[in-house]
Amino acid sequence: MEITMRGLWTMLHGMGFGALYLMACSGAIVELTRPAVQSDVEQSEGRGRFLRNWLVAMAVLAWLTALSGTYILYPWYRAVPPAGASLTAYPQALLKSSASTAAWHAVGMEWKEHVAWLVPICITMAAAVAAKYGRGLRRTHQLRSAVLAFVLVSFCAAGVAGFFGAMLNKHAPVEGGRVIHLLP
Numbered sequence: 001m002e003i004t005m006r007g008l009w010t011m012l013h014g015m016g017f018g019a020l021y022l023m024a025c026s027g028a029i030v031e032l033t034r035p036a037v038q039s040d041v042e043q044s045e046g047r048g049r050f051l052r053n054w055l056v057a058m059a060v061l062a063w064l065t066a067l068s069g070t071y072i073l074y075p076w077y078r079a080v081p082p083a084g085a086s087l088t089a090y091p092q093a094l095l096k097s098s099a100s101t102a103a104w105h106a107v108g109m110e111w112k113e114h115v116a117w118l119v120p121i122c123i124t125m126a127a128a129v130a131a132k133y134g135r136g137l138r139r140t141h142q143l144r145s146a147v148l149a150f151v152l153v154s155f156c157a158a159g160v161a162g163f164f165g166a167m168l169n170k171h172a173p174v175e176g177g178r179v180i181h182l183l184p
Contacts, residue, residue: 001181001182001183002179002180002181002182003179003180003182004175004176004177004178004179004180005176005177005178005179005180006073006076006174006175006176006177007173007174007175007177008180009068009072009073009174010073010169010173010174012068013065013068013069013072013073013165014162014165014166014169017061017064017065017068018065018158018161018162018165019162020061021058021061021062021065021119021158022155022158022159022162024054024057024058024061025058025151025154025155025158027054028051028054028055028058028126028151029148029151029152029155031047031050031051031054032051032144032147032148032151033148047135047138048130048134048135048136048137048138049134051130051137052127052130052131052134055123055126055127055130055131055151056127056131058123058126058127059120059123059124059126059127062119062120062123062124062154062158063120063124065119065120065158066116066117066119066120069112069116069165073174074113076091076174076176077091077092077109077174078092079092080093081093088175089175089176091168091172091173091174092105092109092172094171094172095168095171095172101171101172104164104167104168104171104172105168107164108164108165108167108168109164109168111160111161111164112161112164112165112168115157115160115161116157116158116160116161118153118154118157119154119157119158119161120154122150122151122153122154122157123150123151123154125150126147126150126151126154129143129146129147130147
């Protein structure tokens with residue numbers, strides 16, 4: 001069993017940082033939509049700290065996903081093949097070479113290049129508001145709704161980016177680099 005270095009980075013980017021981020025979104029959504037009850041008054045300090053730390057961890061995951069995709073994977077994806085080279089090592093050129101896969105680049109990579117940047121921006125805003133208002137976030141319905149809206153936007157943008165990433169990797173995987181042997 002083996003994997004290439006580029007394949008490992010692709011897996012870390014999508015199934016590591018990205019998938020963990022999507023799973024963490026469910027926890028933030030549950031916490032932000034949970035109705036307030038009287039016993040929350042005593043627990044609000046702990047809950048506020050938990051939500052702040054949770055959103056900060058999510059922001060770190062979102063930035064790791066966006067930065068690894070932009071600065072590590074994307075240059076490999078868009079590498080220009082030399083004349084006469086096999087396109088299997090050049091994902092962008094491979095996708096554009098066929099009418100049946102060109103739309104994956106035109107739509108999928110446009111989303112990943114531009115719209116997916118909403119994810120770290122929105123979740124960083126949500127974490128900053130949670131850090132500033134702490135337990136007051138629980139008492140202010142409009143503020144909590146705004147934070148929830150930004151979490152939902154980041155969740156949807158990340159979900160679509162994850163879908164396109166999986167489909168792009170299926171049709172034109174980023175491969176190459178040193179081979180890592182996982183099992184002898």
